[in-house]
Every structure is written in structure tokens, then in C-alpha cells.
Amino acid sequence: MRTLPLLAAALAFAFVVVSTARAEVIQIPLSQQGDSQLARPSKGMSKADVEKKFGAPESSQGPVGEPPITRWVYPDFVVMFEYDHVVHSVLKHKPKAPIDESEATQNEPSTEQDQAAPVEQ
Template sequence: MTFRLFPLLAALALAVVASSATADTLLMERTQKESAMALPTRGMSMNQVESRYGTPRSKLDPRGGNKPQHPVINRWEYDNFIVYFERTHVIDAVAKRADASELGPKPVN
């Protein structure tokens, strides 16, 4: 019985390794494309971001701020990226997708 399970487990392990290798490649490609985009940089003020990139598509409701160790986090959504602010300064900017052909994660059913 153990000998029947071995080929199944080996095939499963191979499938997992192959899929993770593909994911790593896609992540590396996305990182390269993202680094080529002109995103807001850490430390820029809200005024600097708005003057350089224009008015955001939406300014999402702030989160946090209930304790000194949990500062207010603001998120501004642009067409191709989202900017995260701690209080009034950029802490990160993330591309929504690297290009129009990117599929992204599968939706959760």
C-alpha cells in the first residue's frame, strides 16, 4: 500500500515545485516592470504627490490613529497605482498591475 502512495506523493510534490517556480518568475517580472514605473517615493508629502501626479481617482477613508503606535494611514487610488501615507507622507506606492495583460490572482468563490 505504501508503494502505491509514493508515485502519487512524488507527482504532487513535483507539481507544487513547478507551480512555485512559475510564480517566482512572474513575481520577478512584475517587480522589474514596477520598478520602471514612476511611482511616488517614500517621504513625499501629500501636496507633492498631488502636484506631481494630479488629483487621485479616489481618496479612501483613513484607517488607524486610535493609538500613538497606530498612526493614521491614508490611501489614494490612481489609475495604475495606490499610494499609502502615514499621516501626510508616503510610506509606499504599489502598482495595481504591471501591464494590461496581467491576469492577477484568481477570484475567490
């Protein structure tokens, strides 16, 4: 019988803790998600039409799956094809500030090779 009040107190405490937890919601208006005026392939265009209008892609991946999906990568956008026709094109994310590669590599874990003793010359 003594456990019932303890259980009730524990549940009440858990409810208070959970109800005070909060998360930040970040909303990005559509107008700030990229250059929507940038010309890119429209749905239904053929691969030949896309290549004629935008040139050869930087790289391509696929086809993968059934129906076969192929991805063409351009400098500013990526195009997805189903069979031979565009099903979607999306803008690539471009950060407002350039990423400092030296900072990114400083935070990476070191390898055994990095920890080797220096060679005297």
C-alpha cells in the same frame, strides 16, 4: 497482526502518491512586472507634495487603523500614506491583452431575474 502489513502497504502507497504530486512554479522577472521607469511618489513625500506633483487622486480610501493608513489611487499606481507621508507606492497591474467583458459575464451564474419568462410585445 494482519493489519500491520496492510498499514505498511497503505503508507507506502500514500508516500508514492504524495511524492509524485507536482506544482508549476511561475516566475516573473522584475523587468517584466511593470514599467519601473514610471514616475511615482517616493517614500517620505508628504500628501501635499504628491498632490502637487501628480495631481488629485482618482479616489482615496481611509484613514484606517493605527497608525492611520490612507490609500490614494491614480491611473497607473496606488500610494499608501502613514499619517501624512508616503510609505509605499505600487504599480497597478495592466493585462497585456484586454479582458473581454462579454466573456466574463457569460461565465457568471444566472439570477432568478435572468430566468424569468420573456415578456411578449
